Amino acid sequence: MITFVLGGNKSGKSDYAMNLLNESPGPALFLATGKARDMSFRRQIAAHRERRDPSLPVVEVGWDLPRALLEAKKTYATVLVDSLDFWLYVCIQERHEEPLVEVFLDVLEKWDGGRLILVSCEIGFSPLPASSEARSFLKHLGRLNQAVAARADEAWLVAAGLPLALKKAEHGRKQTD
Secondary structure, X not given: OEEEEXXXXXXXXXXXXXXXXXXXXXXXXXXXXXXXXXXXXXXXXHHHHHHOOOOOOEEEOOOOHHHHHHHHOOOOOEEEEEOHHHHHHHHHHOOOHHHHHHHHHHHHHOOOOOEEEEEEEOOOOOOOOOOHHHHHHHHHHHHHHHHHHXXXXXXXXXXXXEEEEEEXXXXXXXXXX
16 A cells, blocks of 8 residues: 655654554664755754654665665565655756656556555645746656655645545545545
8 A cells, every 4th residue: 555645844744654654564664765965954854863763774765766665565564755855856966857757656556565655745835936946846746746646545635733635545445535
């Protein structure tokens, strides 16, 4: 089953996804896509680490998230990826975004592992950015989020720490509310 958790920055999406992970069958794995590039982000990552169970295995992945998922499903019943927006940013920086996104979506389409929880930023509610680079990222992330949501069994939007079901799976089949 694929669960997709969306939310704005500091919306509570990562905490909600972590709760889902804690309620899911083990063994579990956390795939982290964020790499600290400044002190503020280092503090944010450290705060996330403090809230996680220290026994939870964490693997930092870069652009090769699809391979990491294929490896993880061999061993883990539940995998949490936090977050797709940073992964997409890394793919764009590597200048291989389109093929990497295509491979990632193919992995999702054929997912036959345990529970997969994917987290991403929903930035479509923000004002249109002034820079063309930021507008381009917004467009690419919006497309990725739509494609992931289409492949997910369930999708949640988290705002102010409150999850709102966008799409629920009932009895193994996909349904939209």
